[in-house]
Amino acid sequence: MALIRRCVPLFAKVVRIHPVTTQAQKIHRWVAPTLMELKRREKKVGGKKINPRNTFLEWNLEAELYAFAQRLNEDFDSDLLLQAFTDRSYVIKEEMKQKELEFDIKMKDNRELVEIGDQFINAYIQNYLEVVLPKFPMEGVKGVRKFLTSEAILANVSLHLGTKDIILAAEYPVDNFILANTFKAIVGALLDSSGEERAAHFVRDFVITQLQGQDVNEYLPIEDPWSMLTSIVKKDGTTIEPRLIGETGRNTLLACYRVGLYVDKKMVSSGFGESVAIAKEMAAREALKKIFGTEDTMKPINFKLDGIPKPTSQTRYQITAS
């Protein structure tokens, strides 16, 4: 009996369940002191030393360029692509080095490609926006285009395409200006390598889609929406009647008013505001949005137009400087 008792733990399978993918509830004792010591050492040196990726041992520029092109599903001429990634500062630095070593390998920089790319991007985006926002005034289209081609947006796009590691520049980490230029140079290189249509699709898929979730009306500055609205409506011969259709807490600081605009006794738009004047202005802005086809409930912008779209000659409202 005693023998059997002693042997049971030997025969019975001792199953210990170790949770494999759950995180440990406990933070070990040594974690905090280690992190504090690392921070102390960082401070002593004067900030974290981040080495650029192309100084690592595992780096193959040719493979990276090939992978870059394949990732974006595009065909590039390999020389043009390398040229697109070379920044002027890098060329200057290389030339200084080569003077000392008496070498002479000419590296082309990306200035011309940047110009070609910049021109193409601006022209294509202007074209696309004119087609996709047919009733929007030209100032608004220009404002949206300026936003899309701004340095911040292009630098962000460039960063998320993976150019940050491949760019050849004098100083790392690369700043936004160089990132934006690299993107324009890539578009220029694509234009030369694969043609207009492929470059157009590239710009459409990466730059114009940044409009998703943005309110287009923010880029059309209107100083006096009420007078603009009355002047538009006068041409059709009708009058707009503003009426107060709701208010809360008139004598309080948190007063809220709702003004509705009526044309022929039918409500066109309504706006809220902290005072009656603000509410009237916002209602006028809503009505203008409806006229320009960019209200909150508009159909989403079509990001799938192929080729170089042709803008139809539709009536656009002209904001003339009076």
Add this chain to the structure above:
Amino acid sequence: MSAKHMFLKPGFVRAPLQNGIGRYVCQLQRIVLKFCKSNGASRGMRDFIEQDLVDFAKVNPGVVVYLKPRRHRGPVVVAEYLNGDRVWMSVHNKTHAEITKWIEVLRTQQGNNASTRLRKYQYTDHPSIQGPWTPFTHKLPELNTAELPNPAFGANNRLPMSATEQLRLMFEAQKLGEKSDDLKTAE
């Protein structure tokens, strides 16, 4: 409460650079496989490299694969993503099949998913089509011109009809020589 979220960065469900709206771009930029040529812990890794690596590289031409054979070091997979995240993963003593699955996980992530705590499980750019709720949404327009307090708006209008009122309506309905459509019900 729990310390689980302290090393996790909070984040929302987002696609970097509106990934699906234009074309789809695989977010894995490069993958570094470090292994030992002779140690037993790297066996699964070695099997993966010998058998599945070339196919992986052919199927994903946009991912740069680096191999680092290092003696006396454990097998490690480091994945770098387009948004700058670096995911370090030890595959010590993992089998070939497990490594294949983990590499598939790394390929289909967009950055370091394991270190992100999702604050919400949905995201939308247009949370409301009819417009967000305001106190004016379901308000009766008659209240704008009413002088409050007014029994028309203050009295309970959901009470059942009293017997007197029912009788009166029956009487009005059966009146001879009177039009039945301008029946006034007391409110």
Add this chain to the structure above:
Amino acid sequence: MSAAKRVQQWATFARSWHIFDCKWQDPYESANIIKKYLMGLHKPIYHPMNDCGDVVVAINSRDIALRGDEWRTRAYFHHTGYPGGASWTLAWELHNKDPTMIIKKAVYRAMKGNLQRRHTMQRLFIYPGENVPEDVLQNVTNQIRQIRLVPTRLDQIPEEVTKTYPKVMDYPEDYVLK
């Protein structure tokens, strides 16, 4: 934040002023309704941290109707904090001293006993009669419906209505009412 978004948020979180006539109403039933408006539970944007409660102006609190013999038997307890400072005040005594106290205590009791309660109670204004200050009445834009039916007093029905009201039966002309 663009002007449109700012204005939209202002409107969604705007604080409305409601008026409630307490005449002939049970304060404890009314308190359940009033507390919903004070806390913001009637709004789809409700959240306890949101500060989305509305203001309620209660009028005619002198004319509230307690049930049964509560006027005579319901006692309100108060302790000053000092020894021997306990006092039990009957409902009718309290109402005579301050006609707004009963409805105020009823609403206070209806709410959850958390730290927000005192802050929310500051949004409730109670007036014993119809006399409400001008600026408060101008803010009011909504009326909360009562729960109980206010019975019409027989001597307050206009004469034409009494004369033209349909009758089920009538006394003969030469009948003498005792």
